[in-house]
Amino acid sequence: MxxxxxxxxxxxxxxxxxxxxxxxxxxxxxxxxxxxxxxxxxxxxxxxxxxxxxxxxxxxxxxxxxxxxxxxxxxxxxxxxxxxxxxxxxxxxxxxxxxxxxxxxxxxxxxxxxxxRPILAPSTPDQLQPDPPFHLIDPMPAGLRLLASAVALVAGVLALAWQQGWFPFHRRAARPFTRAARAVVHLPERQARRALHRAFDQSFGRVLIGAELDRFLADAPQFAPLAERLRGFFAASDAAFFGLGSGPVQDIPQLARDLAAIERGRR
CATH class of the missing domain: 2.60.40 (Immunoglobulin-like)
Known part of the structure; x- marks a missing residue:
């Protein structure tokens, strides 16, 4: 079996x-x-x-x-x-x-x-293969293109900084709202309101009061979309500065940013 x-x-x-x-x-x-x-x-x-x-x-x-x-x-x-x-x-x-x-x-x-090959066979220079043919590459065209690209980049950054009011162009007189938007972020409400009023004065060319707001909007129609908020801002300022009571609560930093955006052409 x-x-x-x-x-x-x-x-x-x-x-x-x-x-x-x-x-x-x-x-x-x-x-x-x-x-x-x-x-x-x-x-x-x-x-x-x-x-x-x-x-x-x-x-x-x-x-x-x-x-x-x-x-x-x-x-x-x-x-x-x-x-x-x-x-x-x-x-x-x-x-x-x-x-x-x-x-x-x-x-x-x-x-x-x-x-x-035999392990003990002598090695001579004639056993080496010749160098491959090569040609020199002129680096000048590539260098010029790199230089032109660098110049264009610097010019573009400077143009963008000028348009947006970045350093070193952030102190231009033509951008008061841009400077105010940076300043009011760290200020208490009363000082922030005062700083924004100074920006209105610089933009208007003289002291701007609530009664002349319509004239300001006529001279600068780009700010017209914010007309109601600006009237509320000036009404609250009159109430606070002249003891007429407390006006409506507003987000002054946000209002300053919106004004700065219009000033820089974003709206």
């Missing part, structure tokens, strides 16, 4: 039609191609993966294609053995399986690798 049980055990199947590389004439860096045709369908998950098999041998690629009656595998090995004399090397076998679970062993092979 034991011999019958042994007969029933699955034996590894044998690969068919193995085409190994020639057994001699290989050097450092050469690629050796092995082709194996197998009867049956190979389970792709069992194929060896490309890797460094040893310090002197890499499996670079494993390709599989279906053929009539089976599968053809193409394994590409690369030799990295730096031989000092002709030396035989052994590529190991690999275990795979078919889709029906049958075990299969891909055979290895032997090959002889040799040194590219």
């Amino acid at each position: 034991k011999w019958l049980a042994l007969l029933l055990l699955p034996f590894p199947a044998l690969a068919q039609q193995v085409e190994n590389p020639r057994p001699y004439g290989w050097w450092l860096g050469d690629e050796l191609v092995q082709r194996i045709r197998i009867q049956g369908q190979v389970d792709p998950s069992s194929l060896p993966r490309p890797r460094a098999v040893d310090y002197w041998l890499d499996l670079r690629d494993v390709a599989r294609r279906d053929i009539a009656g089976g599968t053809e595998l193409t394994l590409r090995w690369q030799n990295f053995y730096s031989a000092l004399e002709p030396r035989e090397r052994q590529v190991p076998a690999s275990a795979i399986r078919l889709v029906d679970g049958t075990a299969l062993e891909l055979p290895g092979f032997r090959y002889v690798t040799a040194p590219i």
Whole structure:
């Protein structure tokens, strides 16, 4: 009965039609191609993966294609053995399986690798390859384009700073609301209101009171969208400065920012 049980055990199947590389004439860096045709369908998950098999041998690629009656595998090995004399090397076998679970062993092979040149051969300058031809590149056009780009960038930044009233153009007399918008952020309500009034005076050319607000808006119609808020601002100022009671509460920093935005042409 034991011999019958042994007969029933699955034996590894044998690969068919193995085409190994020639057994001699290989050097450092050469690629050796092995082709194996197998009867049956190979389970792709069992194929060896490309890797460094040893310090002197890499499996670079494993390709599989279906053929009539089976599968053809193409394994590409690369030799990295730096031989000092002709030396035989052994590529190991690999275990795979078919889709029906049958075990299969891909055979290895032997090959002889040799040194590219004698280890003690003298080296002379004439063995060096000549320098490749080259031509000089004139850096002047690129330098001029870089300079022009830098000048354009600086000019653009300065123009933007002038338009928006940034440093060093933020103290221009033509931008009183821009200066006031920066100043009122850190001031208490009474001082902030006073600073914004000074900006109205500078923009109007003289002291601007609530009674002349319509004239101010006629001379500067760009501020007309804020007319109601400006009337409320002057009414609250009259109430605070002349003891007429408390006027409506306003966000003076926001009003100053809106005036500055119109002054800079954003609205």
